[in-house]
Amino acid sequence: MITEADGRGDSRNKQLMAILHPDGLFELDWQASEQLLDSNDLVALTDIFKQYEQHADSFWFGLGLIGDSEATSDSLRYLMHIAATFVRKLARNPDIEVLRGEAKAELEDEEIQMLLDNAPYLAGSQYLDHDWIELAWNRLHEAFELTVLQYEGNIVELFRAGGYPVHLVGRVYFHLVENKKEGEEYPFSFMSTYAAELSAEGKSRHLPLKNALLEYGENSMKLLDLLSTVNQASEKSGFIAELVESGDIFYPIGLTAGEAYTFLKEIELYEEAGVICRIPKWWSNKANALKLTVNVGDKQPSHMNADALLGFDAELWLGGEAISAEELRQLLAEEEGLAFLKGKWVEVNHKRLQQALQAYEQAHALMDESGLSLVDAMRLQLNARTMLDISEENVQLEVTNGQWLAAVLHSLTHPEEVEPLASAGEDFHASLRVYQERGLDWLHQMKSLGLGACLADDMGLGKTIQVIALLNVMRTRKREKALLVVPASLIGNWMSELGKFAPSLKYVVYHPSENKEITEDDGSLEANELFITTYGMLAKYEWITNRVWDTLILDEAQAIKNPGTKQTKLVKQIKASYRIAMTGTPIENRLSDLWSLFDFLNKGLLGTAKEFTQFTKSMRESVDGYTRLKQVVSPFILRRLKTDKSIITDLPDKIEMKTYATLTKKQVVLYNKLVMDLKLKIESAEEGIQRKGLVLAALMKFKQICNHPDQYLGQQVYAEEESGKYARLREICETIYEKRERVIIFTQFKEITESLRTFLEQIFQHKGLVLHGGTAVSKRKELVAEFQGKEYVPFMVLSIKAGGVGLNLTSANHVIHFDRWWNPAVENQATDRAFRIGQQKNVIVHKFITQGTVEEKIDQMIEDKMKLSSEIVPDIQESWITEMNNEQIMDLMRLTI
Numbered sequence: 001m002i003t004e005a006d007g008r009g010d011s012r013n014k015q016l017m018a019i020l021h022p023d024g025l026f027e028l029d030w031q032a033s034e035q036l037l038d039s040n041d042l043v044a045l046t047d048i049f050k051q052y053e054q055h056a057d058s059f060w061f062g063l064g065l066i067g068d069s070e071a072t073s074d075s076l077r078y079l080m081h082i083a084a085t086f087v088r089k090l091a092r093n094p095d096i097e098v099l100r101g102e103a104k105a106e107l108e109d110e111e112i113q114m115l116l117d118n119a120p121y122l123a124g125s126q127y128l129d130h131d132w133i134e135l136a137w138n139r140l141h142e143a144f145e146l147t148v149l150q151y152e153g154n155i156v157e158l159f160r161a162g163g164y165p166v167h168l169v170g171r172v173y174f175h176l177v178e179n180k181k182e183g184e185e186y187p188f189s190f191m192s193t194y195a196a197e198l199s200a201e202g203k204s205r206h207l208p209l210k211n212a213l214l215e216y217g218e219n220s221m222k223l224l225d226l227l228s229t230v231n232q233a234s235e236k237s238g239f240i241a242e243l244v245e246s247g248d249i250f251y252p253i254g255l256t257a258g259e260a261y262t263f264l265k266e267i268e269l270y271e272e273a274g275v276i277c278r279i280p281k282w283w284s285n286k287a288n289a290l291k292l293t294v295n296v297g298d299k300q301p302s303h304m305n306a307d308a309l310l311g312f313d314a315e316l317w318l319g320g321e322a323i324s325a326e327e328l329r330q331l332l333a334e335e336e337g338l339a340f341l342k343g344k345w346v347e348v349n350h351k352r353l354q355q356a357l358q359a360y361e362q363a364h365a366l367m368d369e370s371g372l373s374l375v376d377a378m379r380l381q382l383n384a385r386t387m388l389d390i391s392e393e394n395v396q397l398e399v400t401n402g403q404w405l406a407a408v409l410h411s412l413t414h415p416e417e418v419e420p421l422a423s424a425g426e427d428f429h430a431s432l433r434v435y436q437e438r439g440l441d442w443l444h445q446m447k448s449l450g451l452g453a454c455l456a457d458d459m460g461l462g463k464t465i466q467v468i469a470l471l472n473v474m475r476t477r478k479r480e481k482a483l484l485v486v487p488a489s490l491i492g493n494w495m496s497e498l499g500k501f502a503p504s505l506k507y508v509v510y511h512p513s514e515n516k517e518i519t520e521d522d523g524s525l526e527a528n529e530l531f532i533t534t535y536g537m538l539a540k541y542e543w544i545t546n547r548v549w550d551t552l553i554l555d556e557a558q559a560i561k562n563p564g565t566k567q568t569k570l571v572k573q574i575k576a577s578y579r580i581a582m583t584g585t586p587i588e589n590r591l592s593d594l595w596s597l598f599d600f601l602n603k604g605l606l607g608t609a610k611e612f613t614q615f616t617k618s619m620r621e622s623v624d625g626y627t628r629l630k631q632v633v634s635p636f637i638l639r640r641l642k643t644d645k646s647i648i649t650d651l652p653d654k655i656e657m658k659t660y661a662t663l664t665k666k667q668v669v670l671y672n673k674l675v676m677d678l679k680l681k682i683e684s685a686e687e688g689i690q691r692k693g694l695v696l697a698a699l700m701k702f703k704q705i706c707n708h709p710d711q712y713l714g715q716q717v718y719a720e721e722e723s724g725k726y727a728r729l730r731e732i733c734e735t736i737y738e739k740r741e742r743v744i745i746f747t748q749f750k751e752i753t754e755s756l757r758t759f760l761e762q763i764f765q766h767k768g769l770v771l772h773g774g775t776a777v778s779k780r781k782e783l784v785a786e787f788q789g790k791e792y793v794p795f796m797v798l799s800i801k802a803g804g805v806g807l808n809l810t811s812a813n814h815v816i817h818f819d820r821w822w823n824p825a826v827e828n829q830a831t832d833r834a835f836r837i838g839q840q841k842n843v844i845v846h847k848f849i850t851q852g853t854v855e856e857k858i859d860q861m862i863e864d865k866m867k868l869s870s871e872i873v874p875d876i877q878e879s880w881i882t883e884m885n886n887e888q889i890m891d892l893m894r895l896t897i
Contacts, residue, residue, distance in 0.1 A: 020124030024135030170229030186254025297405025452601025492660030492851030852897035
């Protein structure tokens with residue numbers, strides 16, 4: 001639950017989210033939101049959450065009886081929809097009062113697929129598949145059975161208690177069937193039946209309604225109860241009222257086409273009254289309805305880029321058959337009702353026919369004017385009604401991709417089918433995993449098409465190395481100019497990775513931490529292929545936004561999720577032929593973030609902000625809104641998860657990565673001052689214990705400065721902006737929280753653990769745990785159990801000594817070494833608190849290193865030592881540093897940035 005730590009515990013700036021778990025399970029939790037709940041919505045959602053906490057076993061079924069509101073999150077609404085589908089199916093069982101908890105609701109494979117297709121973006125979507133729906137359906141049956149066992153009243157009262165309009169059916173059925181004989185005066189037949197009492201086998205017998213007159217005889221009350229749904233229907237329908245009055249309701253009768261049309265149009269009234277209707281499939285089958293189809297991109301354009309024009313065609317369909325505009329005009333001349341056309345019954349509705357004809361003519365007028373760009377063609381999937389000016393829902397509209405466009409989009413959503421590159425270019429020093437090679441191929445294909453690409457692989461899967469490989473390919477083939485925009489905290493990471501994997505790729509960093517004097521004409525533009533700057537520097541270096549770049553790359557692209565900020569607007573002003581957005585944060589959790597990202601990648605694809613807002617609002621009423629949105633955006637997003645079966649065998653169980661942080665101005669001042677103090681003291685110190693003590697004490701102080709200035713100064717403020725490591729920690733933990741994962745943070749220093757806890761609780765919006773040497777032994781087992789438990793506890797901060805032994809913390813799949821012990825054996829032992837036998841997750845280990853400091857230099861020295869040994873050095877103690885001479889020690893300590 002949202003913590004009180006940041007003042008949001010009693011705030012209305014939150015929403016109730018659903019997070020999926022494996023095996024048909026889920027959890028509900030509060031999450032901070034930009035939306036302000038009104039008091040009524042807050043009370044309603046709080047009540048739902050209390051029901052979830054207090055009645056976990058039966059809650060699934062209860063969700064189906066609760067109506068949603070505008071304040072209901074899409075993820076929670078989706079669970080409500082599944083549960084409501086279950087309830088509606090139960091409500092259509094006429095024997096539910098007899099069967100009670102044993103009543104079953106059958107779910108067809110086609111319905112399961114529809115639930116999957118129409119799922120919104122939500123946390124835990126990686127678990128959402130055919131098996132998850134089936135398991136959830138079984139749990140709904142279990143929840144219903146438990147609810148009924150605890151409920152003494154009848155089922156009607158139970159269903160109505162939720163206040164959601166659930167129409168329980170009676171035992172009467174209306175049947176309309178087609179009379180196949182030609183030339184009949186009555187081409188349709190109508191009949192009423194009822195479900196008689198259950199047989200010994202527990203099955204209902206369906207009998208003509210006239211049999212009820214004989215079965216119930218003089219028991220008029222029982223007959224009236226049976227006919228109660230018919231009487232309710234007759235109150236709303238003159239057609240049924242006439243059948244009741246004449247007595248024809250009890251007998252099979254013939255219907256004219258006009259009478260059958262009246263019956264079909266009134267089906268909703270009958271079902272609301274509780275009558276079950278059995279009708280010809282062609283009436284409810286959308287494939288037979290009146291519709292306009294638009295087919296785009298059947299042939300490859302003469303030249304290929306994002307502006308290439310694609311041809312498209314429009315056709316009218318009725319009754320599952322193509323129909324010409326002239327035939328449609330002829331139907332308009334006939335009376336409204338049912339018409340027998342090309343061997344099938346179809347509806348003649350003048351309003352719908354007229355609108356379909358108008359839409360068809362508008363589509364052809366658009367075709368005569370011009371073709372569609374690839375982005376416009378994709379946008380047509382999402383917003384065809386607006387683009388073709390079809391305002392009414394009376395005309396069914398279907399947009400399909402032609403042969404060429406379908407093949408292109410298929411390859412983009414199946415990177416394994418993209419034509420592979422021969423290599424990652426010359427002088428590339430890495431062996432890419434198979435899925436990384438596919439990522440490189442996909443990025444290159446998107447570049448060749450001129451389409452913006454979002455590389456959204458899970459943290460730890462190597463987004464950076466895939467982009468560096470692409471840059472190296474372009475360097476080898478053609479000298480292009482690429483601009484990379486990153487958070488300042490990531491400069492060190494990129495510099496390290498570039499030097500390691502693509503040493504021949506020439507780059508320059510446009511940031512004061514690396515280059516003090518930077519101008520447009522300093523010669524670096526001609527000398528380099530890659531230009532790195534930060535989001536914060538774009539306002540300072542205006543000339544960056546004025547030139548046209550071959551490639552523009554955003555790392556941590558969630559930095560532009562808010563379209564109204566100055567930073568986002570500056571980024572979107574940069575001109576580039578090809579754009580890449582890198583993010584490990586699921587971009588789907590907030591649709592406004594998705595729009596802003598695509599406004600950068602492929603402007604116009606999701607329309608204007610206003611159009612997209614209107615579309616997202618309409619998705620609440622549209623059964624296929626999310627399906628269309630996914631169809632539009634999925635070709636532009638490459639997202640592989642650590643849990644993907646296609647890549648999990650390609651991953652090591654433990655992924656170790658160095659995470660570089662940069663010093664803030666305050667840290668630089670303190671660090672340099674300490675270097676000068678050490679220089680003076682060490683030069684005057686005597687050899688032996690005094691000198692060793694000075695060096696080891698200085699090492700400890702340098703570590704403290706790298707962590708946070710306040711730790712070194714003994715203060716308790718710990719402002720985030722004063723520490724490069726805190727900034728980096730936020731970026732990593734925000735991604736961990738978005739995926740509802742857990743993390744262990746190790747530090748050597750007990751005094752910083754509470755500061756880290758306070759900071760992390762603001763990020764995770766949940767309480768976390770701290771365990772250090774001062775924690776009572778009796779309390780430790782309790783803390784471990786809480787971290788390993790069912791309730792979401794996102795993080796635990798441990799001192800490396802206290803956390804090094806005797807703990808099993810396998811709920812975590814992230815380990816962060818906030819400061820380094822400089823002893824691989826000790827660090828590995830601590831890491832193994834999460835990475836243990838029985839761990840079912842891939843564990844990602846982040847080793848924090850402050851760039852240019854003693855941390856980076858000692859890390860490199862240890863790595864060099866380990867390379868020289870055939871085995872990992874079992875025990876490297878800090879004491880070996882004291883054996884260096886004064887010059888070596890000062891070189892080690894001196895800041896090199």
